[in-house]
Structures are given as structure tokens and as C-alpha cells.
Amino acid sequence: MPSPYRSLPGLPSLLAAGLVGVLALGGGWWLGQRQSATQASADPKRTLLTKEATRLRLRLDADEAGPADRQRLLELLVALDRKGEAISLLEPMADREPERWSLRLVLAELRRDQGDRSGAERELRQILNLRPTQVEALQLLSLLNLEQGRAAAAEARVKAAYGMATKSDVRPEALGIGLLLAELQLKRNQGATAAATYLQLANVFPQDQRPLLGLAMLRHDQGDAKGAQEALAQARLRTANPDKPDTRLDKLAASWGLEPLRSPSAAAKIPTAPASEPLRQSP
Incomplete structure (x- = not known):
């Protein structure tokens, strides 16, 4: 069944936080970066961006780079489509700051984009081990499961997360998880459910x-x-x-x-x- 959300142009703000569905799961942060990469490729200032990345890399190699330098270098590497280097830079950053789940989420997106599905899933499981109801991680892991024909496993995991998010007090993330669950049910041709x-x-x-x-x-x-x-x-x-x-x-x-x-x-x-x-x- 095609995703019902494709028929809603003009209402992106209402479809945020999960309603866009799993067909667009990799498209949040990553889509923006891909657009930046396309723009950078056509931009005559690409050379300047490359020089900036080289300068920051030298600072990093000399152990002179601060957190802001690392963040900027990561953005430049992704924008310049140097994703392998971005992964190498991001791995130690994510290990040093495990509380910043967003770093590991970006790492998972980069790994998936490079065809490393098992590596992407490993990163996502690390997030979910600490934060079982983290919506973005559940979305991307569901997409990986769908790509591998494991829709039932994806639905079961999301349903369990929804139960956790609504067990006592309803958490704010319960809405995004529930919308994802409905999308997965549609993928499994369970319209009534x-x-x-x-x-x-x-x-x-x-x-x-x-x-x-x-x-x-x-x-x-x-x-x-x-x-x-x-x-x-x-x-x-x-x-x-x-x-x-x-x-x-x-x-x-x-x-x-x-x-x-x-x-x-x-x-x-x-x-x-x-x-x-x-x-x-x-x-």
C-alpha cells in the first residue's frame, strides 16, 4: 500500500514529528544535508569550503580543535559529500558524548547512506538501549527493518515503545511513536488496525x-x-x-x-x- 502521506502537499508543518511516515525517515536531517551537498557542488565557493575543511582538519590533527571546530568540520565534510571522512570524525565524537544521542543518530544515517545497514542498526540500538522511546531512532530503525523485509519486527518494537510511553503518564513522544506505529500497520496492510x-x-x-x-x-x-x-x-x-x-x-x-x-x-x-x-x- 502506498504511503497515504504523499497526497498532502502544502501541509508539511502538520505532518512533522512522525506523520510523514517511514518512507521519509531518512529525509529529516539527512535530506537537508543532501541539498546542501548539491548546492555546494554547484557553488563556485566550493573551493573555499574545501580549504576551510582542510584548515580544520589540520587543527584537529594538531589536537588544537575545539567542539565548535569539530562540529563545523563535520558539517563541511557532509556538505562536500565526503561521508567516509565524516564517519571517521563522528565515531569518536559519539563515543565521547554518549548523552548526545543525536550524534549517534547522524552516524547511523551516514552508515546507512554508505550501505552499511548492520552498522547503522548497531548505532540505533545503542541509542534505544538508553532511550527506548526515542522517536527518531525508532523511525530510522523501522526503515532499516522494512528494507530488509522485517516489517513485523519493526511494528512489534514500535508497539512496545508506545506502551512504554503511555504506561503511566503519557509522554510527549507517545504521539510520534503512535503515528509511526499506524504507518507501519498500513505497510502491513492492516487498515482497520x-x-x-x-x-x-x-x-x-x-x-x-x-x-x-x-x-x-x-x-x-x-x-x-x-x-x-x-x-x-x-x-x-x-x-x-x-x-x-x-x-x-x-x-x-x-x-x-x-x-x-x-x-x-x-x-x-x-x-x-x-x-x-x-x-x-x-x-
């Missing part, structure tokens, strides 16, 4: 539009135009200013051939699931 997950998230996070947007896109992909419109109408009620029309949602409805969301009346027709209801188990 994914819909139940979106409904539960909508109840647990009553101020957030994203679960309802995910539900709307799922229903649209299933050919349920009425259900999609109802979900969009309820999502509209969750705007920062309910009295001000959200033209982005109207444009989305129009792109699907639905009527503009001029009335919130359809929102009341959406069923709800108790927040305490457990997510349905995968077959």
Missing part, C-alpha cells in the same frame, strides 16, 4: 490535528470520501483559532474532490475510542 490507532491517538491527544489527518488520508485511500471529510472536519476543530478558517484543510478537501469544510457538523459523526483501550494486536 491503523484506523483504530489513529482514533486512540486522537483521544489521547485531543488538541493535535495529526491523528485525524492520518485517519482522513487513510479513509481517502480506502475510497471512503464521507469518512475522510468527517475526519478533516474534526481536525479543523483542533486549530489554534477555531473561528478562523483553515484554508489548508479546505484545499486538501478540494484536492480530494470533497466539499470545503465550511461547517464543523460532520465532526460529530466520527466514532471515538477510549484512551485506555489497548491498541489491537497484529495478526
Whole structure:
């Protein structure tokens, strides 16, 4: 099943923190760096960037480089598409500062980009051993699992993380984990289970539009135009200013051939699931 999130141009801000789904997992930090690399390749100032990288490398070799120098050198190496050197620089940085999980996440992305899936997975497991509910690490590890045909394992891991994030007090990261779980369920052709997950998230996070947007896109992909419109109408009620029309949602409805969301009346027709209801188990 294709990702339902491809049909939502113009709403990137609403789809942040997980809703973009696993097809774009490597695209957050890494996409930005790839764009920088492309720009650097075409930029006449590339020579200057290379000279700066060489200067910083000499400082590093002379043991004169500080943290800011190392960070800048890393950025330059990635922008210049010298990823092998970036990995060599990043490895000791990540080992020295294990609390900075983002360094190891970048290292995992670099390893995956270089074709080292096992190395990337090793880095991600180090993050998750210390932070089992770290969303970005779960996203990238899920992508690696999908690439290797291990969708069931990915779903099981994310479901366990969701359980941890909602066991007592609901943690903020539970939303991103739940959205990732729904995407994985869709990848496994479990549309009804994914819909139940979106409904539960909508109840647990009553101020957030994203679960309802995910539900709307799922229903649209299933050919349920009425259900999609109802979900969009309820999502509209969750705007920062309910009295001000959200033209982005109207444009989305129009792109699907639905009527503009001029009335919130359809929102009341959406069923709800108790927040305490457990997510349905995968077959």
C-alpha cells in the first residue's frame, strides 16, 4: 500500500514529528544535508569550503580543535559529500558524548547512506538501549527493518515503545511513536488496525490535528470520501483559532474532490475510542 502521506502537499508543518511516515525517515536531517551537498557542488565557493575543511582538519590533527571546530568540520565534510571522512570524525565524537544521542543518530544515517545497514542498526540500538522511546531512532530503525523485509519486527518494537510511553503518564513522544506505529500497520496492510490507532491517538491527544489527518488520508485511500471529510472536519476543530478558517484543510478537501469544510457538523459523526483501550494486536 502506498504511503497515504504523499497526497498532502502544502501541509508539511502538520505532518512533522512522525506523520510523514517511514518512507521519509531518512529525509529529516539527512535530506537537508543532501541539498546542501548539491548546492555546494554547484557553488563556485566550493573551493573555499574545501580549504576551510582542510584548515580544520589540520587543527584537529594538531589536537588544537575545539567542539565548535569539530562540529563545523563535520558539517563541511557532509556538505562536500565526503561521508567516509565524516564517519571517521563522528565515531569518536559519539563515543565521547554518549548523552548526545543525536550524534549517534547522524552516524547511523551516514552508515546507512554508505550501505552499511548492520552498522547503522548497531548505532540505533545503542541509542534505544538508553532511550527506548526515542522517536527518531525508532523511525530510522523501522526503515532499516522494512528494507530488509522485517516489517513485523519493526511494528512489534514500535508497539512496545508506545506502551512504554503511555504506561503511566503519557509522554510527549507517545504521539510520534503512535503515528509511526499506524504507518507501519498500513505497510502491513492492516487498515482497520491503523484506523483504530489513529482514533486512540486522537483521544489521547485531543488538541493535535495529526491523528485525524492520518485517519482522513487513510479513509481517502480506502475510497471512503464521507469518512475522510468527517475526519478533516474534526481536525479543523483542533486549530489554534477555531473561528478562523483553515484554508489548508479546505484545499486538501478540494484536492480530494470533497466539499470545503465550511461547517464543523460532520465532526460529530466520527466514532471515538477510549484512551485506555489497548491498541489491537497484529495478526
